Amino acid sequence: MKEYIERPLYIDRIKPYIGKNLIKVLTGQRRVGKSYLMMQIRDLIRENEPGTRIIYINKELHEFSMITDNVSLLEYVNRQHAGKGKVALFIDEIQDIDSFEKALRDLVTRKNFDIYCTGSNARLLSGELATLLSGRYIEIRVYGLSYPEYIMFRDIKDSAETFRTFLREGGLPFLIHMGSDVHVVNEYLNTIYNTILLKDVVARYNIRNVKFMENLVLFLAGNIGSIVSARKISEYLKSQKINISIQVVIDYLGYLESSFLIHRVRRSGIMGKRIFEIGEKYFFSDIGIRNVIAGYNPTDIHKILENVVFLHLRIAGYDVTVGSEGGREIDFIASRGGKRIYVQVAYLLEKPETAEREFGNLLEIRDNFPKYVVTMDELNETDSYLGIHRIHVKDFCRMLAE
Numbered sequence: 001m002k003e004y005i006e007r008p009l010y011i012d013r014i015k016p017y018i019g020k021n022l023i024k025v026l027t028g029q030r031r032v033g034k035s036y037l038m039m040q041i042r043d044l045i046r047e048n049e050p051g052t053r054i055i056y057i058n059k060e061l062h063e064f065s066m067i068t069d070n071v072s073l074l075e076y077v078n079r080q081h082a083g084k085g086k087v088a089l090f091i092d093e094i095q096d097i098d099s100f101e102k103a104l105r106d107l108v109t110r111k112n113f114d115i116y117c118t119g120s121n122a123r124l125l126s127g128e129l130a131t132l133l134s135g136r137y138i139e140i141r142v143y144g145l146s147y148p149e150y151i152m153f154r155d156i157k158d159s160a161e162t163f164r165t166f167l168r169e170g171g172l173p174f175l176i177h178m179g180s181d182v183h184v185v186n187e188y189l190n191t192i193y194n195t196i197l198l199k200d201v202v203a204r205y206n207i208r209n210v211k212f213m214e215n216l217v218l219f220l221a222g223n224i225g226s227i228v229s230a231r232k233i234s235e236y237l238k239s240q241k242i243n244i245s246i247q248v249v250i251d252y253l254g255y256l257e258s259s260f261l262i263h264r265v266r267r268s269g270i271m272g273k274r275i276f277e278i279g280e281k282y283f284f285s286d287i288g289i290r291n292v293i294a295g296y297n298p299t300d301i302h303k304i305l306e307n308v309v310f311l312h313l314r315i316a317g318y319d320v321t322v323g324s325e326g327g328r329e330i331d332f333i334a335s336r337g338g339k340r341i342y343v344q345v346a347y348l349l350e351k352p353e354t355a356e357r358e359f360g361n362l363l364e365i366r367d368n369f370p371k372y373v374v375t376m377d378e379l380n381e382t383d384s385y386l387g388i389h390r391i392h393v394k395d396f397c398r399m400l401a402e
Helices: 008-017 034-048 070-080 098-106 122-132 148-156 160-169 173-177 182-203 210-222 230-239 246-258 288-293 298-315 352-363 395-402
Strands: 023-027 052-060 087-092 113-119 137-141 262-268 275-284 319-325 328-336 339-346 371-375 388-392
Touching: 008 023, 008 137, 023 034, 023 122, 034 052, 034 087, 052 070, 070 087, 070 098, 070 182, 098 113, 098 122, 113 122, 122 137, 122 246, 122 371, 148 160, 148 173, 148 395, 160 182, 160 288, 160 298, 173 182, 173 246, 182 210, 182 246, 182 288, 210 230, 210 246, 210 275, 210 288, 246 262, 262 298, 262 328, 275 288, 275 298, 275 319, 288 298, 298 328, 298 339, 298 371, 298 395, 328 352, 339 352, 352 371, 352 388, 388 395
Parallel strands: 023 113, 023 137, 052 087, 087 113, 262 319, 339 371, 371 388
Antiparallel strands: 262 275, 319 328, 328 339
16 A cells, blocks of 8 residues: 555656666755655656665664765665665665765766655755766755645645635645644644754754744744845844844855745846845745744735745746836746746735736736736636736646646
8 A cells, every 4th residue: 555645746757867877856845745755756666667676765764873974875775785786776864964975976876776865955965966966966846735736635625715724734745644623733833843943954054043043934934025135134133132143144044945944036137137136035835834933814814825826836847036127026937948927916906006016017017928916816717907817826826737
């Protein structure tokens, strides 16, 4: 019996590389389902290439605690693989193995190794792998459940209530085992957040001022969707009697981003490729974790919606920036394969000035790429205004998954 629910979105992205002499690295925040994706790949290989030797290492299990560095990793693999046949090697949470990249460089040169890894630290993985294995690895970014996946995992119908529950608890796959008790769900999410903060940030980067780090995360959770800068954060914290330099703020933001807890979205010109160096938006990898940090408050619904739309754009494979030009802002400019879409996110368009702002900014963009205003208004699927699509946020999320 299978130990998982299949996620075709990611398996289809990985399939072209199965059996290829490349290291496949699945990256993303803890508990988004990377390990279960490796199980699915393992079973695909067993089914299609039954003669392949499977070696599976999970650094979160005590039985693999003796694998601490590249030397012990190679010793273990060599013991498990005495012959010369084909091997599929799986290593879960590889960043917990010191100098792992040296072992991977050795193994990938052997030609008969099909290698898969997961990791929860972007800076470590990109740095070491890029330095020693340039051109020999492919990264597949993994996210929590999209809204269509959320419905499929829970085997429930799409409805307004289902979507509101998704907005509150987010998309960590293991939540299907937590039931519907809000307190149980929040306790689980809080446990995951503490693990990420303490293990992937505080311990890894030897952070002493844990309280400041917690305050920084709280600030970001309360300001998702807002343009912020390290200077603005430093000034805010000083107003709270916390005196932290701008450089420390920059460093700590980098640590949080490396743990995949947050995503930084830079600003770009709306009509050109110019990237602004100062001021960006931050979003959380999981909206449920954001909600346990800041508290789930219906008055924050516009922030939550913007975070959810951002995540679905990234899940769909888009590169995303915030558009900024002459005092105008476009929430998201999303590019993929030479094409582009523009997206404005609003809770409701009840007030004329809200509709004028959201549609007006898009109408000033003089190209033929699709433009969307995404809201929680009840709409017909074909609603549009002067060529701009107006769409319910849950329908937009489902559209991106198609």
